[in-house]
Amino acid sequence: MKRENGLDLHGNPMSVRGGIADILLAIREGRMLLAYSGGLHHVQIPGKVPRIFKTVRMRIENLDIADYIDTMMAKGGQEQFKRNVMRDLDRRRDEHAPEETRFTKVA
Numbered sequence: 710m711k712r713e714n715g716l717d718l719h720g721n722p723m724s725v726r727g728g729i730a731d732i733l734l735a736i737r738e739g740r741m742l743l744a745y746s747g748g749l750h751h752v753q754i755p756g757k758v759p760r761i762f763k764t765v766r767m768r769i770e771n772l773d774i775a776d777y778i779d780t781m782m783a784k785g786g787q788e789q790f791k792r793n794v795m796r797d798l799d800r801r802r803d804e805h806a807p808e809e810t811r812f813t814k815v816a
Contacts, residue, residue: 725798730781730791736774743770743798747807766807 717723733741747766753759781793 725795727791730794738775741772741774745805768805
């Protein structure tokens with residue numbers, strides 16, 4: 710996310726893409742580390758000098774991939790897996806991103 714406000718071109722929060730579901734199915738086991746950015750978009754903004762001393766906040770979550778796949782499959786099977794992963798990761802991002810930088814749509 711490089712836009713100064715952290716939102717996409719249309720003013721919406723950035724969303725998780727479905728390719729992560731394909732990667733999870735290819736890997737099938739191990740650990741997955743989710744890092745929730747507290748606003749990396751404000752460090753390197755296109756056309757501006759990077760702010761190298763800017764405070765960056767993150768929250769980190771460590772998940773078991775096999776358990777995560779099982780949980781997402783239980784909510785609709787293979788047909789809904791990709792959609793479930795995208796929705797779940799968007800929800801986790803919104804829930805766990807540090808307070809002061811949660812991404813909200815600009816009116």
